[in-house]
Amino acid sequence: MTSTQRPPAENRAEPxxxxxxxxxxxTSNLRTLVTRNVRQSGxxxxxxxxxxxxxxxxxxxxxxxxxxxxxxxxxxxxxxxAIGMVxxxxxxxxxxxxxxVVALTGAVSAVLVIQQGYAWWIGVLAALxxxxxxxxxxxxxxxxxxxxAFIVTLAGMLLFRGLTLQVLDNISLSPFPSEYxxxxxxxxxxxxxxxGYDAFTLFIGAFAVAGYAVSVFRTRVARIRYRxxxxxxxxFVARVVAVAAVVMYFAWQLAHARGLPIVLIILGxxxxxxxxxxxxxxxxxxxxxxxxxxxxxxxxxxxxxTVNFWIFVNMGFLSAVAGVIYSSRxxxxxxxxxxxxxxxxxxxxxxxxxxxxxxxGTVVGAMVGGLIxxxxxxxxxxxxxxxxxxxxxxxxxxxxxxxxxxYNKRRGGAASR
Amino acid sequence: MNDTxxxxxxxxxxxxxxxxxxxxSLVVRRGEIHAICGENGAGKSTLMKVLSGVHPAGSYDGDIxxxxxxxxxxxxxxxxxVGVVIIHQELALVPYLSxxxxxxxxxxxxxxxxxxxxxxANAEAAELLASVGLDENPVTPVAQLGVGKQQxxxxxxxxxKEVRLLILDEPTAALNDTDSAHLLDxxxxxxxxxxxxxxxxxxxxxxxxxxxxxxxxxxxxxVETLRTGEGEVTQERIIRGMVGRDLESFYPDxxxxxxxxxxxxxxxxxxxxxxxxKVVDGVSLGVRAGEVVGIAGLMGAGRTELAMSVFGRSYxxxxxGRLYVRGREVKARSVSEAIDNGIAYxxxxxxxxxxxxxxxxxxxxxxxALRKLAxxxxxxxxxxxxxxxxxxxYLGIRTTSVMTTVGTLSGGNQQKxxxxxxxxxxxxxLILDEPTxxxxxxxxxxIYTIINRLVAAGKGVLxxxxxxxxxxGVCDRIYTLAAGRLTGELPVAQATQENxxxxxxxxxxxxx
Ligand SMILES: Nc1ncnc2c1ncn2[C@@H]1O[C@H](COP(=O)(O)OP(=O)(O)OP(=O)(O)O)[C@@H](O)[C@H]1O
Ligand SMILES: [Mg+2]
Numbered sequence: 001m002t003s004t005q006r007p008p009a010e011n012r013a014e015p016x017x018x019x020x021x022x023x024x025x026x027t028s029n030l031r032t033l034v035t036r037n038v039r040q041s042g043x044x045x046x047x048x049x050x051x052x053x054x055x056x057x058x059x060x061x062x063x064x065x066x067x068x069x070x071x072x073x074x075x076x077x078x079x080x081x082a083i084g085m086v087x088x089x090x091x092x093x094x095x096x097x098x099x100x101v102v103a104l105t106g107a108v109s110a111v112l113v114i115q116q117g118y119a120w121w122i123g124v125l126a127a128l129x130x131x132x133x134x135x136x137x138x139x140x141x142x143x144x145x146x147x148x149a150f151i152v153t154l155a156g157m158l159l160f161r162g163l164t165l166q167v168l169d170n171i172s173l174s175p176f177p178s179e180y181x182x183x184x185x186x187x188x189x190x191x192x193x194x195x196g197y198d199a200f201t202l203f204i205g206a207f208a209v210a211g212y213a214v215s216v217f218r219t220r221v222a223r224i225r226y227r228x229x230x231x232x233x234x235x236f237v238a239r240v241v242a243v244a245a246v247v248m249y250f251a252w253q254l255a256h257a258r259g260l261p262i263v264l265i266i267l268g269x270x271x272x273x274x275x276x277x278x279x280x281x282x283x284x285x286x287x288x289x290x291x292x293x294x295x296x297x298x299x300x301x302x303x304x305x306t307v308n309f310w311i312f313v314n315m316g317f318l319s320a321v322a323g324v325i326y327s328s329r330x331x332x333x334x335x336x337x338x339x340x341x342x343x344x345x346x347x348x349x350x351x352x353x354x355x356x357x358x359x360x361g362t363v364v365g366a367m368v369g370g371l372i373x374x375x376x377x378x379x380x381x382x383x384x385x386x387x388x389x390x391x392x393x394x395x396x397x398x399x400x401x402x403x404x405x406x407y408n409k410r411r412g413g414a415a416s417r
Numbered sequence: 418m419n420d421t422x423x424x425x426x427x428x429x430x431x432x433x434x435x436x437x438x439x440x441x442s443l444v445v446r447r448g449e450i451h452a453i454c455g456e457n458g459a460g461k462s463t464l465m466k467v468l469s470g471v472h473p474a475g476s477y478d479g480d481i482x483x484x485x486x487x488x489x490x491x492x493x494x495x496x497x498x499v500g501v502v503i504i505h506q507e508l509a510l511v512p513y514l515s516x517x518x519x520x521x522x523x524x525x526x527x528x529x530x531x532x533x534x535x536x537x538a539n540a541e542a543a544e545l546l547a548s549v550g551l552d553e554n555p556v557t558p559v560a561q562l563g564v565g566k567q568q569x570x571x572x573x574x575x576x577x578k579e580v581r582l583l584i585l586d587e588p589t590a591a592l593n594d595t596d597s598a599h600l601l602d603x604x605x606x607x608x609x610x611x612x613x614x615x616x617x618x619x620x621x622x623x624x625x626x627x628x629x630x631x632x633x634x635x636x637x638x639x640v641e642t643l644r645t646g647e648g649e650v651t652q653e654r655i656i657r658g659m660v661g662r663d664l665e666s667f668y669p670d671x672x673x674x675x676x677x678x679x680x681x682x683x684x685x686x687x688x689x690x691x692x693x694x695k696v697v698d699g700v701s702l703g704v705r706a707g708e709v710v711g712i713a714g715l716m717g718a719g720r721t722e723l724a725m726s727v728f729g730r731s732y733x734x735x736x737x738g739r740l741y742v743r744g745r746e747v748k749a750r751s752v753s754e755a756i757d758n759g760i761a762y763x764x765x766x767x768x769x770x771x772x773x774x775x776x777x778x779x780x781x782x783x784x785x786a787l788r789k790l791a792x793x794x795x796x797x798x799x800x801x802x803x804x805x806x807x808x809x810x811y812l813g814i815r816t817t818s819v820m821t822t823v824g825t826l827s828g829g830n831q832q833k834x835x836x837x838x839x840x841x842x843x844x845x846x847l848i849l850d851e852p853t854x855x856x857x858x859x860x861x862x863x864i865y866t867i868i869n870r871l872v873a874a875g876k877g878v879l880x881x882x883x884x885x886x887x888x889x890g891v892c893d894r895i896y897t898l899a900a901g902r903l904t905g906e907l908p909v910a911q912a913t914q915e916n917x918x919x920x921x922x923x924x925x926x927x928x929x
Contacts, residue, residue: 222799229818281794282787289784292773299731299762299770300785300838301753359775 042404043353043368050372054379061382062375065257068250073184073329075374076263077102077322079367081345082352083274084318086366089349090278091311092291092358093142093149097134097156098319098345102338103164105131105323110173110333113180120180127327128320134160135316136309143308157342165335174332182262184329189259197252198259205251208268209244216240263325270321275363287311291358347394348373351401372397422447422613423468423582428479430463430472432825434817437463438477439637445582445630450604450614452624454655455634456857457829458815461617462506464634465584468615469503470496483582500581504571504588506617506828506855507768512560517542519559520574545573549603563716565596572603583607584615587828589623590855593716593883601627619857621652633658660859668890669862671869675893676706678744679877680760680846685738687719687726687901696722696733698901704846704877709868711888712881713917714898720881721765723898724848728762729755742845756785759845763835765854765881771835774824778816779805781823781834786842808837813863829856836867847871848879853887865891885914897921 055062081098088095108130109123134156141152175181192199216236223230230236254260278284286307289297298304322341327333352369354361373394380390423445430438438460445451453461466472468481470490481488483499490496493503510519517539526541528534542555551569559567568588575583585604589597601623604614618624624631633640633655640658643650680703687697697719704710714720725732727740729752740747742758749755755762764770772781782805783790790801805819812833816826823834832855839847849868853861868878868891882888888895895912897905897920905920 225799280796280798282791282796283794285780285783285787285796288776288780289773292775293769295770296773297784299728299752299764301729301751301756302784303751303753355775359773 043351043365043372043401046401046404047368047372047375050375050379054375054382058379058382062379063253065253067378067382068253069257069261071374071378072254072261072264072267074378075370076184076261076267077325077329078341078344078348078374079267079370080270080318080322080325081341082348082366082370083270083363084315085342085345086349086352086354086361086363087274087278087287087311088149088315089346089354090291090358090361091287091308092294093308093311094346095138095149095153095312095315096342097138097153097160098315098322099338099341099343100157100160100164101131101134101316101319102323102326102341103333103335104134104160104167105320106327106337107164107167107173107333107335109180109324109327110176111167113176114173114332120177123176123180124183124324127324128317131316131318131320131323132313133316134319135313138316139309139312142312143305149312164337168333168335170335172332172334174330176328176331180328181331182328183266184263184325186262187259188262188265194255197255199255201255201260202248202251204260205248205255208251209247212243212247213240266321266325270318271363271367278363283307283310288359291360293359344370344373347398351398353405355405356402369401372401420447421445422484424480424482425464425468426480426482428464428467428477428481430460430467430477434821435825437637438467441479441634441637441639443632443639444642445613445615448608448611448613449629450608450616450627452616452618452628452631453634454618454621454624454631454659456659457832457855457860458827459634459659459857460637461634462586462827465503465586465615465617468496469493469501469584471503497578500579501584502575502578502580502582503584504568504575504586506586506590508564508567508571510559510567510570513558515556515558516546516553516562516570516573517555519570520545520555520577522574524578541577542573545576546570548576549573550599563596564591565593565599565716568592568596568600569603572600580612582613582615584617586617587619587855588616589618589620591851594885596716597623619855621655621858624655625650625652631655635659635661656858659857667858667862667886669866669869671872673708673872673893675708676875678703679706679742680704680879681739681741681744682727683739683741685723685727685740686736687722687733688735690732690734696901697726700738700898700901700903702896702903702906704879706845706875706877707872708894709872709878709880709892711892711895712879712898713885713888713895713921714881715921716883717900718898718921719901720898721850722901724762724850724879724881727755728752728760728848731762756842756844760848761785761839761842761844761846762848763839763850763852765851767831767835771838772823772831775822777820777822778809778814778826778834779819782808782819782837782841785838789841789843804841805837808841812837812840812867813860829860832856833860833864836864840867840871844876846877846879848881850881851883852880853882853884861887885917888912888917889914897923899923 051062061067085095085098105127109127112118112126113120113123138152138156141147142149189198189200192203220230220236278287286297286302289300289302290304290307294304326337330337348370349361349366350356350369351372352361352365352367354366376394376397377390380393421444423443425441425443428438428441441460441464443464453464455461463472467477470492473491474489483501488499511522514522520542521538525533526538528537539555546553546555549569549572551566551573553562553566559570562570589600592600604616604627608614616628628645630642630644631650632642635658643654683701685697685700686695688694689696700723712720722732726736729749730736731752740749742760747758749758749760768774773784779801783801787796790797790804802819808814809816809819814833814837815830823831826834836852853864856864872878880888880892889909889912892909895907895909895917896903897917899921904923907916
């Protein structure tokens with residue numbers, strides 16, 4: 001190997017100098033930056049292209065304040081499911097039951113709140129408990145009995161759909177009291193005033209941007225301190241500005257509609273929390289290790305059973321969150337609620353770069369994957385495209401996304417493996 | 418017979434960030450055994466992948482001329498069509514298929530109506546097996562064969578494709594001496610039948626004994642081609658070409674000062690996970706601080722099984738016996754308990770059991786001791802990078818960055834990553850299972866040096882190896898194992914290859 005560089009004897013530069021260096025070191029070579037992150041950049045580019053395409057096709061309606069709000073409200077529960085699903089997929093499993101679990105948790109909540117007249121939060125709590133129990137049930141069979149998740153959750157899909165019918169006695173329940181409806185349909189606005197727009201929403205947007213900027217700058221300083229390659233400072237600033245622009249535009253549009261949706265806050269908190277958990281915690285790293293090479297993980301002392309168990313408990317929990325949001329949004333519980341949600345969540349994870357073989361994927365990627373699906377569905381609805389065609393298009397996009405991923409991996413030189 | 422069968426000219430192959438081959442030339446004469454030597458990562462496997470179309474034409478620069486005709490292969494089907502067959506470093510047989518099915522995989526013997534004619538296939542397979550000297554029924558599943566026999570099945574498979582140029586990438590790396598000798602004999606016979614062989618090997622002894630020509634690669638460039646009969650070819654000569662300097666000795670010196678016992682196994686018995694027999698039977702042994710202890714044994718003697726069962730019962734069922742670390746009895750019922758109790762085991766099969774190939778160097782190194790980098794479940798990513806960088810320079814892992822995917826490293830460097838992982842876990846006892854399999858002489862020396870540094874720091878090291886000279890070179894004491902039983906224990910001063918061999922085969926007659 002000719003281009004080997006021996007690491008410098010002193011690996012840690014002084015912290016102050018690292019901060020200073022953060023302003024003027026780094027590469028501007030876009031090509032190396034892009035090829036290094038080709039998988040990740042791929043979906044971002046695809047996302048931008050799809051948004052632009054539908055913005056043009058719908059004469060800008062797609063990006064109108066009202067519609068952006070709509071997309072958030074309509075797809076939040078799929079995105080919540082996708083967070084859990086991508087973790088399941090990274091570990092090399094799959095969960096086919098989440099649609100049924102969404103229905104069951106929503107039904108339990110509806111029975112308690114609508115039929116029995118309990119407070120709204122008792123319904124939410126009960127739904128979450130049921131979700132965790134369902135997750136523990138799956139986790140038990142997958143982790144401790146050793147049955148493949150495909151089978152366990154296929155059984156779960158039937159089982160929990162059946163239980164939903166039992167709980168609801170085959171009828172729909174509605175409506176929820178207004179507090180419960182606020183979970184999915186409520187907005188925070190007017191807290192800071194503003195005329196014709198909501199200042200609070202803009203404030204939260206600005207806060208998010210600031211948080212993002214600080215965290216990426218700290219990452220940059222740390223990378224420089226440990227002599228890792230970074231992009232040049234102008235490029236770095238350009239990246240932060242681009243993200244800031246997108247977020248502020250988004251906040252601006254929301255502020256001019258109805259303000260900050262409560263579900264968006266829930267979703268935002270979950271995304272940040274899970275992105276950090278998967279990247280920075282021992283648990284998250286063990287998930288990747290199990291998916292990457294199960295035997296090696298076992299022989300490295302990873303408690304594979306425990307980790308697998310908690311992965312499914314977590315999926316059950318997030319299914320319940322989605323169940324609450326969905327029942328709140330549809331203002332009731334129906335026996336057929338949540339049908340096919342699992343497929344949307346799985347598709348989001350794969351479009352977002354997760355690998356079928358496990359070991360690869362990110363929460364943020366899955367979110368972008370889910371948004372791609374959301375923008376496409378919404379855009380096609382706005383254009384009045386037939387349901388059947390929508391389905392065809394979504395199927396093709398899933399196929400192409402994974403094909404693109406595999407093509408990239410080949411080009412990355414993995415052909416020899 | 419000076420005619421050239423293959424000429425590779427000016428081959429350059431780059432991967433993102435790495436130039437694996439630079440202007441490499443190779444000339445192979447018809448009917449010779451041509452060895453390729455070089456350090457880990459020198460580009461040997463890559464060169465052969467270029468030759469066999471695994472890296473298709475267009476993904477590299479340079480020309481390949483086969484029998485005077487320029488060749489442009491787009492896949493291994495193309496190269497196999499003209500009789501160039503490669504047997505990869507990692508065996509590529511399907512374990513649950515029979516020998517015959519494997520031999521004709523992708524090249525099925527069709528009968529009437531396009532259906533597979535199994536009678537014909539099995540009959541032909543039997544002939545091929547006879548020609549490689551493998552006495553097995555063609556319908557036996559490959560999973561039931563040892564590595565040595567699987568290697569012969571690979572060769573039979575190559576012969577079924579009417580091979581003219583056979584490429585073997587480290588075929589003997591996983592074989593013991595007897596199986597290796599058998600394989601080399603077979604290569605000589607194939608040469609006599611006019612089949613040209615290219616052989617990659619780190620075992621320089623076998624290279625000098627069998628090769629007619631030796632091409633040495635260093636850092637992706639051709640250094641020289643040595644031909645027997647055109648001057649003296651010795652191991653020292655090859656090593657000088659490979660590393661660019663002389664290597665004084667194969668084994669670094671060490672003063673051994675054994676202290677207290679760090680590991681003691683008493684009456685250890687392990688049953689086969691599925692069959693009704695003992696694989697390890699009443700073994701008792703000990704390792705002291707500052708001591709390197711070897712375990713010698715033939716294939717199937719139960720060495721790996723012993724080690725893995727000690728390592729948190731990761732092998733076998735009904736494991737019984739007592740285990741002491743630093744004089745304290747421990748119950749290591751799971752791998753994490755074993756690690757917590759200061760035991761580490763570096764596997765012989767790094768790809769299957771040792772590494773997460775799709776993950777980067779850094780994360781593989783931290784995998785076994787992530788807790789050391791974490792507080793309350795949060796991993797300190799910067800510290801992790803620092804640790805990885807430290808291991809990289811300490812062990813001399815050759816990689817562009819610690820963020821490189823482990824799967825793209827050369828075999829020897831992957832092995833160093835496995836070692837780095839266990840060094841970072843900082844165990845009291847380190848069990849090394851075939852630590853230098855597929856590793857070049859220079860890196861071997863480095864690994865022995867690392868072992869020495871470990872014992873100097875008061876750790877105990879248990880080495881399992883099929884290469885007796887290696888055990889004799891690095892150990893203080895050597896146990897021999899035969900059919901799951903301990904058959905002897907010799908201080909290295911009294912051990913020779915002959916008496917070890919006698920002990921390793923001692924149980925054979927009794928068991929038969
Ligand atoms: N698919 C790949 N992607 C990126 N780099 C690669 C790939 N394959 C090989 N390399 C790099 O090319 C160089 C040569 O590797 P190669 O496998 O040919 O070495 P080798 O001589 O066979 O070593 P060994 O004796 O360890 O098997 C190494 O630095 C390796 O990291
Ligand atoms: Mg190789």
